[in-house]
Amino acid sequence: AxxxxxxxxxxxxxxxxxxxxxxNYSSSVSVYLxxxxxxxxxxxxxxxxxxxxxxxxxxxxGFEAEFNKSQTSFHLRKxxxxxxxxxxxxxxxxxxxxxxxxxFGTGTQLKVEL
Amino acid sequence: GAGVSQxxxxxxxxxxxxxxxxxxxxxxxxxLYWYRQSLGQGLEFLIYFQGNSAPDKSGLPSDRFxxxxxxxxxxxxxxxxxxxxxxxxxxxxxxSMPPDRSYEQYFGPGTRLTVT
Numbered sequence: 255a256x257x258x259x260x261x262x263x264x265x266x267x268x269x270x271x272x273x274x275x276x277x278n279y280s281s282s283v284s285v286y287l288x289x290x291x292x293x294x295x296x297x298x299x300x301x302x303x304x305x306x307x308x309x310x311x312x313x314x315x316g317f318e319a320e321f322n323k324s325q326t327s328f329h330l331r332k333x334x335x336x337x338x339x340x341x342x343x344x345x346x347x348x349x350x351x352x353x354x355x356x357x358f359g360t361g362t363q364l365k366v367e368l
Numbered sequence: 369g370a371g372v373s374q375x376x377x378x379x380x381x382x383x384x385x386x387x388x389x390x391x392x393x394x395x396x397x398x399x400l401y402w403y404r405q406s407l408g409q410g411l412e413f414l415i416y417f418q419g420n421s422a423p424d425k426s427g428l429p430s431d432r433f434x435x436x437x438x439x440x441x442x443x444x445x446x447x448x449x450x451x452x453x454x455x456x457x458x459x460x461x462x463x464s465m466p467p468d469r470s471y472e473q474y475f476g477p478g479t480r481l482t483v484t
Contacts (some may be wrong), residue, residue, distance in 0.1 A: 286471055297372070297459060297475035305471060344411060354463065355401065355424065357437050358411035 256281040256347050267335055268367055275330040275362045277319075277345030278288035286355065287328040288346040289319055298344065304328060315339065340366045370394065372476035374460050380482045381450055389445040389479045393462030400443050401463070402435060402474060406456035414458075417443065450483045457481070 257280045257339040267273045279285060286305050290298040302313025319330045330343060342363050347358040373392045381387050383456040389417075393400050402414040417437045428434070437443040447454055455479050461473040 279433070288471075290475075295477075298461075298470050299475070299479045303471065346411075354399070354473070355413045355416050355427070356403075356411075356473065357413070358403075360410045 255273060255309075256285065256349060256357050257304050258347050258357055258359035260345055260362050262308060262362050263360065264363045264365065266365045266367060268362065269290045269337055270334050272333050273331065273335050273364065274338075275345075275364065277328045277330065277359060279326050279328065279347045285318075285349055286354070287321060288317050288348070289317070289328070289330050290344045290346060290358075291360075292342045292344065294341075301343070302331070318365070335364070336364050337366050337368070339351050339364060370454070372460055372462050372474050373456075374476040374479050376479060377477065377478045377481075380484060382454060383483055384449055386446065386448045387450055387481065389458050389464075389481070390458030391443045391476060393441065393443070393460070394464075394474055395441075397462035397464045397474070398440070399463040399473075400437055401461040402443070402445050403459045403461065404456045405459055405478070408453075409456075411459075414445070425451075447481075450481075452483050455481055455483045 259278045287304045289301040292298050299304045302311045304311050304321045312318045317332050342361045345359040348354045375390045377392045378441045400417045405411045415435045416424040431449045435445045457478040460476045463473045
């Protein structure tokens, strides 16, 4: 069975500062990895995904993530955050086969302050 | 184009009543998923439909939960004899796979269910 751990439930950061949101996963097979963002009272929006190939993945809104197989991690980064990045961020994993159903982490609330 | 839509956006029901939640996926998407987001359990998979195949019901928490997908499009999630622990936001997602193979799931805005 697969699982996802997001150790940080909340991350406060000042505007224009860099940020890293951590994600570790566990799976016995090869996985696909995703980061989703959820703004207040909205559904989930895909930020970026890793399926195969280059381990550095770039997504929307200036976010990027790096897949590290040896450390089973997929941390999300942004070099300079904006107030509008305040939201909850979910890391998710799927094993591709079996319908690609997603297993989510518990989420990290990113709060950007002036 | 139109995204995934869900109705109602909010539903308040009394304990013991049945409820139906509706999901309209993106046109042409063959895969449809239901997830539940609650304070205690986070985001969890409930059920998955792919084309005409038998649905994957492995995430349904009890036999009070059921879902159907008519004509390969609209889906309805039914919860019978609702309990307070069923209070959550129910999210629907759809995906085009194959042949797209992007593996991206597009989520609707959710239905917030409150059981009193």
